Amino acid sequence: MAALSSVEVWEAGVARNVREDGRERTEFRRLTITEGVVDHAMGSAQVDLGDTKVLAVLTLELGPPRKERPRSAIVNVSVDCMLSSPVDGNNYKQFDAKGRDIARRVEQLYDGCRGAKLGCLDLENDLCVSEGSLVWHLNLDCVVISDDGSLLDCVAMACRCCLRDATIPGHEVLEQQDVGPSGPEVRVEEDPNLHRTLSCGRVPTYVSVGVLEQGQWVFDLSAAEELRCRSVMHFGVDPSGSIRSACTSNANTCVSHSSGTMADVVEAACLAGRALLEQIDASNAPEGERRVVHLGK
Amino acid sequence: MALAMNVTIHPVKRKREDALVSTFESLSEASPSRVYRHGDLVSVGDAIQVGDQGSFLRGHGTRVTEDNAALRATVCGTVERVNRLVTVRPVRQQYQAEVGDVVVGTVCEIGGKRWKVSLKGGRAGQHAGAEGVLHLSAVNLPGNAQRRRTWEDELNMRNVFAEGDAVCCEVQQLHSDGTVALHARSAKYGKLLSGHLVCVPSFLVKRQKQNFLEVEFGESSAVRVVLGYNGLVWVCHPGGLPLQKQGAGDIDSEDDDASEGGEGEDGGHGGGVDSSCLYNLSLVRNVVSALGRLMLPLTQETISQGVGLARELGVEPGAVAHGDFLDRLVEQEAMRRVAVE
Numbered sequence: 201m202a203a204l205s206s207v208e209v210w211e212a213g214v215a216r217n218v219r220e221d222g223r224e225r226t227e228f229r230r231l232t233i234t235e236g237v238v239d240h241a242m243g244s245a246q247v248d249l250g251d252t253k254v255l256a257v258l259t260l261e262l263g264p265p266r267k268e269r270p271r272s273a274i275v276n277v278s279v280d281c282m283l284s285s286p287v288d289g290n291n292y293k294q295f296d297a298k299g300r301d302i303a304r305r306v307e308q309l310y311d312g313c314r315g316a317k318l319g320c321l322d323l324e325n326d327l328c329v330s331e332g333s334l335v336w337h338l339n340l341d342c343v344v345i346s347d348d349g350s351l352l353d354c355v356a357m358a359c360r361c362c363l364r365d366a367t368i369p370g371h372e373v374l375e376q377q378d379v380g381p382s383g384p385e386v387r388v389e390e391d392p393n394l395h396r397t398l399s400c401g402r403v404p405t406y407v408s409v410g411v412l413e414q415g416q417w418v419f420d421l422s423a424a425e426e427l428r429c430r431s432v433m434h435f436g437v438d439p440s441g442s443i444r445s446a447c448t449s450n451a452n453t454c455v456s457h458s459s460g461t462m463a464d465v466v467e468a469a470c471l472a473g474r475a476l477l478e479q480i481d482a483s484n485a486p487e488g489e490r491r492v493v494h495l496g497k
Numbered sequence: 498m499a500l501a502m503n504v505t506i507h508p509v510k511r512k513r514e515d516a517l518v519s520t521f522e523s524l525s526e527a528s529p530s531r532v533y534r535h536g537d538l539v540s541v542g543d544a545i546q547v548g549d550q551g552s553f554l555r556g557h558g559t560r561v562t563e564d565n566a567a568l569r570a571t572v573c574g575t576v577e578r579v580n581r582l583v584t585v586r587p588v589r590q591q592y593q594a595e596v597g598d599v600v601v602g603t604v605c606e607i608g609g610k611r612w613k614v615s616l617k618g619g620r621a622g623q624h625a626g627a628e629g630v631l632h633l634s635a636v637n638l639p640g641n642a643q644r645r646r647t648w649e650d651e652l653n654m655r656n657v658f659a660e661g662d663a664v665c666c667e668v669q670q671l672h673s674d675g676t677v678a679l680h681a682r683s684a685k686y687g688k689l690l691s692g693h694l695v696c697v698p699s700f701l702v703k704r705q706k707q708n709f710l711e712v713e714f715g716e717s718s719a720v721r722v723v724l725g726y727n728g729l730v731w732v733c734h735p736g737g738l739p740l741q742k743q744g745a746g747d748i749d750s751e752d753d754d755a756s757e758g759g760e761g762e763d764g765g766h767g768g769g770v771d772s773s774c775l776y777n778l779s780l781v782r783n784v785v786s787a788l789g790r791l792m793l794p795l796t797q798e799t800i801s802q803g804v805g806l807a808r809e810l811g812v813e814p815g816a817v818a819h820g821d822f823l824d825r826l827v828e829q830e831a832m833r834r835v836a837v838e
Binding site: 203204205206209212213216218219220221222223224227230424427 | 661662663690691692693694734736737772775776779780782783786813814815816817818819
């Protein structure tokens with residue numbers, strides 16, 4: 201083995217199924233999910249994927265729905281990367297871009313198909329208070345504590361686990377007729393024991409796949425690997441294994457793959473996403489305690 | 498976060514010591530209001546709970562008081578316990594460059610006849626003061642040419658070191674405004690290839706004689722480790738270093754390129770790469786990373802012992818970072834310290 205550049209070392213590692221940290225191609229890093237970390241929020245979760253750590257917190261508001269979706273809740277996601285990529289003299293102009301980009305992708309994931317009347321959360325939950333005038337706004341705020349690659353995966357997972365942990369208060373609409381311009385009066389249930397939980401059976405998450413030119417692919421890239429991989433794709437996969445969204449984060453490169461490779465990659469992503477979500481949903485915690493899930497070796 | 502402390506001001510009759518030691522003494526004489534445990538934030542002088550285990554291993558950032566009464570923190574940070582090892586992870590430790598330090602960095606910018614080399618581990622953004630400047634005249638040109646750097650040399654800078662390359666160099670000078678000037682004028686400094694970069698806290702790499710270490714794996718396969726004082730460590734195959742000890746004497750980087758070109762043609766893509774080689778590389782890289790996580794110092798001894806332990810226990814490289822192996826590593830370090838004393 202003579203002098204090889206880091207890209208060549210990485211590609212050789214993938215070809216031999218020995219990545220930089222000893223993982224195999226399809227092995228995820230250790231995933232630790234802790235729900236209920238923040239007591240005063242309606243829902244919270246911290247997801248650690250290897251050294252990538254994201255904390256997601258949910259707050260609720262009542263507000264008007266979108267015009268084209270009168271019954272659908274609105275999910276607003278914001279991602280704060282200030283801890284992991286701080287501002288300094290060089291990157292002050294786009295310091296927010298990374299966080300905004302990730303937030304936009306997760307929002308698109310939750311919005312579902314364009315032209316559909318319902319987002320992915322609304323398929324199983326009724327989050328509409330008064331059709332056309334008041335719906336629940338779910339504000340998911342994510343803080344990236346540290347970033348070691350696969351940040352989009354981690355943020356999507358954190359948002360999903362946060363929604364699983366969330367409790368939505370019940371409501372009572374006080375007047376049906378003579379509704380004023382600010383919408384009907386609503387009384388929101390205060391007792392936390394009477395809150396309901398969300399059913400997240402259709403909520404997808406992202407699975408990032410790095411595809412190499414030889415037709416091999418790897419899951420869960422670390423930060424160093426992301427620098428060397430020319431083609432990284434993100435697939436939004438829901439628990440039934442169907443693709444909800446597909447995007448890529450390499451804006452300036454153009455890589456071509458054969459259709460056979462792409463079909464294999466898509467299928468692998470679906471299966472991996474389904475297996476991951478099944479394992480997460482299947483593990484239950486004792487009543488009243490925080491749920492901590494460890495996956496991977 | 499305000500920490501309430503009782504500080505007593507001692508009169509000047511104390512014998513002359515440096516300021517830090519006297520501060521420490523004054524803080525430790527005040528009785529502790531509480532004892533801190535794993536995960537707590539501590540500041541200098543706070544007592545750390547040692548626990549029900551009789552023996553403990555004192556790690557970085559801690560110190561036992563003279564009368565062996567308590568374990569005190571010497572830095573501000575978080576208490577961490579792995580089995581018997583008690584350390585305090587500092588909040589932030591910036592690397593302070595000294596003239597003559599061997600450092601490993603990645604090239605982040607090229608221009609103006611110089612390379613900007615990032616000495617910090619994080620990939621995104623560079624904090625002020627964590628960048629070194631490698632001037633065009635401070636590197637050996639390919640072909641060992643000794644001449645004035647011309648306009649063509651400046652245009653071909655990217656062929657020498659491109660963005661993202663790992664380089665090994667030495668601190669030449671510290672300017673008064675804090676800029677660190679680097680040079681790679683010796684044959685052993687230069688571009689680093691065929692390996693992985695590991696980031697550990699910079700205080701774990703102590704001043705030592707040898708920064709270029711070798712870990713033997715028997716049967717003529719070995720892994721080289723380059724320890725940078727800034728906390729970046731390069732773990733590679735012997736062919737990835739600028740200076741090769743084995744083979745025909747000193748080979749400069751031009752011959753490396755020639756041999757790489759030859760191998761590239763013969764072996765095709767990744768043809769000459771051995772899978773056991775990659776496995777060893779990954780093992781050493783993970784052991785170094787585990788030592789960094791446990792805040793144990795990085796020396797030839799600790800690294801080779803860690804690798805030896807991993808091979809003995811048959812631990813996969815991927816499993817090195819997990820609890821069981823970390824515990825064993827701490828045990829081994831305990832035994833090593835006892836043996837030294």
